[in-house]
Amino acid sequence: MAALPPYASPLDKIWHYTFLLICGLVFFFLIFPIIVIIPLSFNASPYFNFTAKMLALDPDGYSLRWYQDFFTNSNWHSAVRNSFVIAFFSTLISTFLGTLAALGLSREEFPFRTTITGILISPMIVPLIISAAGMFFFYSRIGLQGTFPGVILAHAALATPFVVITVTATLVGFDNSLLRAAASLGASPTRSFFQITVPIITPGVISGALFAFITSYDEVVVIMFVGSVEQRTIPWQMFSGIREQISPTILAVATMLIIFSIMLLSLIELLRRRNERLRGITPS
Amino acid sequence: MTQVLTTADGVPLKTSLHRTLRRRKITALLLVAPLFVFILITFLFPIADMLVRSFDNSLVPNVLHRTVPLLAKWDEKSGQLPGEKVFAALAQDFKEGQKNFTINRLGKRLNYEKSGMSSLFRKTARKVKRLKEVPSYKQALLKIDKKWGRHDVWFLLKLQSGSVTPTYFYAAVDAHIDDTGKLTMKPEKQQIYLNLFVRTLMLSLLITVITIILGYPVAYLLATLPTKKSNLLIILVLLPFWTSLLVRTSAWIALLQREGVINDLLVWMNIISTDNRLQMIHNQIGTVVAMSHVLLPFMVLPLFSVMKTIPPSYMRAAQSMGATPYLAFARIYFPNTIPGIGAGSILVFILAIGYYITPALVGGTQGTFISNFIAYHISNSLNWGLGAALGAILLAIVLVLYVIYDKMVGINNMKLG
The missing domain is CATH 1.20.5 (Single alpha-helices involved in coiled-coils or other helix-helix interfaces)
Known part of the structure; x- marks a missing residue:
């Protein structure tokens, strides 16, 4: 589909351009809703649509008032703080436990690998509302409902599958003869772990941690059941904002989140390339 | 040796x-x-x-621990009310339940099975503590509320006296045990959940089909373009994938609402008049459009990775042997992409049937999913047993699909991003 061959018939040409048009429309469908939010967040009036002034590119139609609202509103302040605190600690827990488990799962001798992997990544498969309901019941029983530790543990559980999967993927191409070579040269298992295994899996661990961070940062169903108002995070605040009093502050927050996800996306892409380079896989 | x-x-x-x-x-x-x-x-x-x-019923035998063993001996088919002993035991259980605050919970629990039970229990509990050394507890209770003379009330108590109950699951599929003890469907007007399950499944299927139709050409383009170009274009798929779900949902609200961007555009182009703005949100259209957008990357990415593995020489070979490009596509390329379609479809379908946020925000009453009712029963109606039973059914559906996915793709081959 790269380019039309010189012998293409007119019908082929029509079909080729129709196809490109269809693809263009789908890309438009994917990206337009995200792009459209950005100008709307500079709306001077408290609505979710383009005003006549905005369309006329009149500077009066635009303002930063929703950004100002975000930066001066204490609800949003605590939401940002909660989001980062919860995401930070749940990332720490899930990255540590997930990496250890991935190291174990990748060993040839590991028994019942399929079953155990299935159990370990089950938090990713079970619908969030079911995890939320179960955790709500169980965490209330043991006094964790409505507390920061409760929310952090819940998010760590939801995020570990992503760490396990990304780190395991890094270990798939791992050349065990490297460790044997190190041992034959006199390195202790600990030393060869830190000098050989760790540098190789580091990109996988970091991208797993990023996945874990995003999972917690974007999660809103479980936290609404396991948390209480004190643990209100950015997506939760957005959810109740949309339900209760819809204001373009939500769009301002959304714009900042889009920029944040572009940054994370670039970071993950850089890590992926570095990983491929390190392991000697040239990008195909 | x-x-x-x-x-x-x-x-x-x-x-x-x-x-x-x-x-x-x-x-x-x-x-x-x-x-x-x-x-x-x-x-x-x-x-x-x-x-x-979803099946725990220990509250009933715990609170009515004197009544339940006696009720077991009562023959409900005789058409008679239980004897004086049972009434006396019930009065004792009520007194105790009133003291340790369990009786009203029990009333609420039984109210899920039959309306009016909660008020009957509250009323009886309030008055029963004044009863002391009465000649007949039967007379006394009947005086407190005539309902204690109703056969169906006693039948319900006997029916629910076990420590496990299937009635939450019956309720989750709109069935109940009627007063004659037979398992029947509820009257048509009270049926909610079967329709809701069917709606959830149908809308998820529709969303899956939409993502196949939209995702297939895009994945094909990405797989056949030179790597440099496709790496750029795939960002357009990955960016929505990495953008917060709440951001994408609020974007669709901004686009679809009555005073939203699409309606404004249609009015401006004189396609519709300003009084006839289209209702595209808080109904099924809203849910389907927004969820198709949210889930499309989950279809494109598996399709793309499968298409990437199909050697271009297959198509050239088919054409060199005389197949037209369309025939070569239909007979060679398309069958090779079926595993990708299968993997993407099951992934999208599994994610769709468990969705909560998007339907809650853009679905209105007609576009809500089973998840929204599970949430409702847990945080609003507090009928936790029914919420848990609905959740158990949803979980079973997802697990079956997951096993199929595992057989097809293998969980060990799952890749991210």
Whole structure:
């Protein structure tokens, strides 16, 4: 589909351009809703649509008032703080436990690998509302409902599958003869772990941690059941904002989140390339 | 005689190897153990707790611990009310339940089975403590409320006296046990959940089909373009994938609402008049459009990775043997992409049937999913048993689909991003 061959018939040409048009429309469908939010967040009036002034590119139609609202509103302040605190600690827990488990799962001798992997990544498969309901019941029983530790543990559980999967993927191409070579040269298992295994899996661990961070940062169903108002995070605040009093502050927050996800996306892409380079896989 | 091979310290090689392998196995298990225990406590116990709640009925035999054993001897088919002994036991149970605040909970619990039970229990509990040394508890209770003379009330108590009950599951599929003891469907007007399950499944299927139709050409383009170009274009798929779900949902609200961007555009182009703005949100259209957008990357990415593995020479070979490009596509390329379609479809479908946020925000009453009702029963109606039963059914559907996905793709081959 790269380019039309010189012998293409007119019908082929029509079909080729129709196809490109269809693809263009789908890309438009994917990206337009995200792009459209950005100008709307500079709306001077408290609505979710383009005003006549905005369309006329009149500077009066635009303002930063929703950004100002975000930066001066204490609800949003605590939401940002909660989001980062919860995401930070749940990332720490899930990255540590997930990496250890991935190291174990990748060993040839590991028994019942399929079953155990299935159990370990089950938090990713079970619908969030079911995890939320179960955790709500169980965490209330043991006094964790409505507390920061409760929310952090819940998010760590939801995020570990992503760490396990990304780190395991890094270990798939791992050349065990490297460790044997190190041992034959006199390195202790600990030393060869830190000098050989760790540098190789580091990109996988970091991208797993990023996945874990995003999972917690974007999660809103479980936290609404396991948390209480004190643990209100950015997506939760957005959810109740949309339900209760819809204001373009939500769009301002959304714009900042889009920029944040572009940054994370670039970071993950850089890590992926570095990983491929390190392991000697040239990008195909 | 063959000599047994030994290591330097004289242990037979076989034993030594055995020992090393076992040690390595234990190390591997020890590495996985912390996460396993963690998932067990933070995730699997909660799920088990929910499943137990979907049939747990221990409240009834616990609170009515005097009445329940006596009721077992009562023959409900006789058409008679239970005897004086049962009434006396019930009065005692009520007195105790009133003291330790369990009786009203029991009333609420039984109200899920029959309306009016909650008020009957509250009223009886309030008055029963004044009863002391009455000649007949039967007369006394009947005086407090005539309902104690109704056969169906007693029948319900007997029916629910076990410590497990299937009635939450019956309720979750709109069935109940009627006053004659037969399992029947509820009257048409009270049927909610079967329709809701059907709607959830149908809308998820529709969303899956839409994502196939939209995702297939895009994945094909990405797979056949030179890597440099496709790496750029795939960002357009990955960016929505990485953008917060709440951001994408609020974007669709901005686009679809009555005073939103699309309606404004249609009015401006004179396609519709400003009084006839289209209702595209808070209904099924809103849910389907927004969820198709949210889930499209989950279709494109597996399709793309499958298409990437199909050698372009297949198509050239087919065409060199005289197939038209369309025939070559239909007979060679398309069948090779079916695993990708299958993987993407099951992934999208599994995600769609469990969706909560998007339907809650853009679905209105007609576009809500089963998840929204589970949430409703847990945080609003507080009928936790029914919420848990609905959750158990949803979980069963997802697990079946997951097993199919595992057979098709293998969970070990799952890739991210």
